[in-house]
Amino acid sequence: MYDNNPTIPKVIDESKQGEVLMMDTLKGSTKSFYIESYGCQMNFSDSEIVASILAKEGYGPTRNVQESDLILINTCSIREKAEQTVRKRLTEFNKIKQQKPETLIGVLGCMAERLKAKFLEEEKLVDLVVGPDAYRDIPNLIAQADEGVKGINVLLSREETYADIAPLRLQSNGVSAFISIMRGCDNMCSFCVVPFTRGRERSRDPFTIVSEARDLFDKGFKEVTLLGQNVDSYKWQNPETEEWVNFAQLLEMVALVDPNLRVRFSTSHPKDITDDVLYMIRDYKNICKYIHLPVQSGNSRILKLMNRTYDREWYIAKVDRIYEIVPDCAISSDMISGFCSETEEEHKDTLSIMKHAKYSMSYMFFYSERPGTLAARKYEDDIPEEIKKRRLQEIVDLQMEIAHEHNKQDIGKTFEVLIEGDSKRSDKDFKGRNSQNKVVIFPKIEGLKVGDYTNVQINSVTRATLLGEIV
Numbered sequence: 373m374y375d376n377n378p379t380i381p382k383v384i385d386e387s388k389q390g391e392v393l394m395m396d397t398l399k400g401s402t403k404s405f406y407i408e409s410y411g412c413q414m415n416f417s418d419s420e421i422v423a424s425i426l427a428k429e430g431y432g433p434t435r436n437v438q439e440s441d442l443i444l445i446n447t448c449s450i451r452e453k454a455e456q457t458v459r460k461r462l463t464e465f466n467k468i469k470q471q472k473p474e475t476l477i478g479v480l481g482c483m484a485e486r487l488k489a490k491f492l493e494e495e496k497l498v499d500l501v502v503g504p505d506a507y508r509d510i511p512n513l514i515a516q517a518d519e520g521v522k523g524i525n526v527l528l529s530r531e532e533t534y535a536d537i538a539p540l541r542l543q544s545n546g547v548s549a550f551i552s553i554m555r556g557c558d559n560m561c562s563f564c565v566v567p568f569t570r571g572r573e574r575s576r577d578p579f580t581i582v583s584e585a586r587d588l589f590d591k592g593f594k595e596v597t598l599l600g601q602n603v604d605s606y607k608w609q610n611p612e613t614e615e616w617v618n619f620a621q622l623l624e625m626v627a628l629v630d631p632n633l634r635v636r637f638s639t640s641h642p643k644d645i646t647d648d649v650l651y652m653i654r655d656y657k658n659i660c661k662y663i664h665l666p667v668q669s670g671n672s673r674i675l676k677l678m679n680r681t682y683d684r685e686w687y688i689a690k691v692d693r694i695y696e697i698v699p700d701c702a703i704s705s706d707m708i709s710g711f712c713s714e715t716e717e718e719h720k721d722t723l724s725i726m727k728h729a730k731y732s733m734s735y736m737f738f739y740s741e742r743p744g745t746l747a748a749r750k751y752e753d754d755i756p757e758e759i760k761k762r763r764l765q766e767i768v769d770l771q772m773e774i775a776h777e778h779n780k781q782d783i784g785k786t787f788e789v790l791i792e793g794d795s796k797r798s799d800k801d802f803k804g805r806n807s808q809n810k811v812v813i814f815p816k817i818e819g820l821k822v823g824d825y826t827n828v829q830i831n832s833v834t835r836a837t838l839l840g841e842i843v
């Protein structure tokens with residue numbers, strides 16, 4: 373959910389600059405906005421909703437922060453480092469504002485929600501603070517700010533899903549797009565700030581999801597990723613028939629849009645992924661054989677402290693079940709090293725569960741205490757940073773090995789690959805992805821273009837990519 377190259381196991385570096393979302397400047401716009409996004413894919417997806425709301429107000433997107441009338445930063449609170457990065461960026465934006473006082477600066481997203489009015493006190497030059505459920509109010513807040521009144525709306529909602537807003541696809545390759553299917557999280561994992569910043573879980577009307585997918589397909593897109601913090605707990609009740617739609621059913625509805633539209637989804641909480649979902653993945657060729665199933669820790673005592681609601685054995689059984697029903701499925705994960713009171717032995721349980729699960733890739737972090745979470749209130753953050761980092765390095769090293777091994781198993785196999793663009797290294801090669809979400813690089817041939825499917829036989833691999841030839 374966090375990065376574009378999903379096959380490279382790595383620690384997410386929040387210090388790197390957030391991505392600037394862009395598209396061609398809208399025709400007819402009279403003012404411009406600049407938006408920079410941090411954090412998970414949900415946040416990037418939200419930025420596209422914000423862009424759509426702004427477009428209706430006559431604002432067009434720009435890449436040039438110096439010339440924009442409105443600077444927005446869509447923030448993440450997941451780890452402390454993510455917040456530090458945002459603060460640094462705000463100082464830089466404030467310098468621009470000092471030279472051009474009429475520029476408005478707005479803080480959106482999870483940090484806005486977590487810090488609320490504190491932002492206006494601490495960061496004197498911020499004009500708007502808008503939480504994830506209040507984006508419809510942005511035009512009012514801008515109008516107020518233009519009058520010199522700083523605006524804040526951080527109300528969380530039990531209903532808002534932005535179902536009727538067509539996102540403005542800002543940074544699209546024209547092939548894959550994200551569709552937000554639910555918001556919030558009810559899972560209270562003890563380390564996690566998301567339930568506080570994104571509020572209660574709610575699911576979006578499936579018919580609007582399907583029509584968004586169809587619309588994307590009609591525009592030439594070939595892949596959609598259904599997004600939510602915990603997609604497997606998706607449930608929506610039809611107000612007319614009172615019938616429920618669950619995630620397995622939603623997957624099928626989207627898969628039926630067209631056999632040439634690939635369907636992906638993220639993230640799956642191990643406790644909620646059902647056999648019905650696995651059968652859908654097995655039965656529909658266009659539902660990708662790839663599940664992001666974050667384990668967090670391989671030790672049952674730590675999992676209990678984390679409030680993940682499953683233990684080691686339960687997770688292992690779930691992984692085994694996935695490989696039983698969908699043998700060619702790739703599974704990826706998130707891991708946290710050095711959670712409160714974690715012993716060396718318990719850390720080793722994380723290493724051993726990784727080997728059992730054979731993750732094709734993982735996102736790996738060391739524990740960062742977040743104010744207000746259950747862990748911050750109840751447990752001491754007692755593992756010294758150097759130990760957290762050393763354990764993390766062991767996790768990263770092992771993941772690289774496992775990923776390389778995973779990729780080696782693919783040598784000789786032929787995969788259907790969706791072409792996404794030129795390879796980074798050479799414009800003589802295409803880059804695409806197979807169903808298992810692995811990046812595949814292969815020489816171009818006449819007549820094939822971005823957005824086409826092609827069969828590629830794998831000849832060699834690295835830790836991060838598969839290399840092959842069209843067959």
Ligand code: SAH
Pocket residue numbers: 450451563564565566600601602639640641666668706707708737738739740741742
């Ligand atoms: N909803 C997703 C996770 C969203 S947050 C899920 O439950 O799988 C993405 C990842 O960030 C988490 O899976 C976790 O590994 C990591 N994370 C969350 N809070 C963290 C913290 N306080 N310190 C370090 N990593 C954290």
Ligand code: SF4
Pocket residue numbers: 557558559560561564565566567601602641
């Ligand atoms: Fe955070 Fe847990 Fe919800 Fe994921 S499932 S967003 S880790 S509380």
Ligand code: F3S
Pocket residue numbers: 410411412413414415447448449450481482565566569570
């Ligand atoms: Fe996403 Fe960060 Fe918020 S991971 S939900 S943007 S805290």
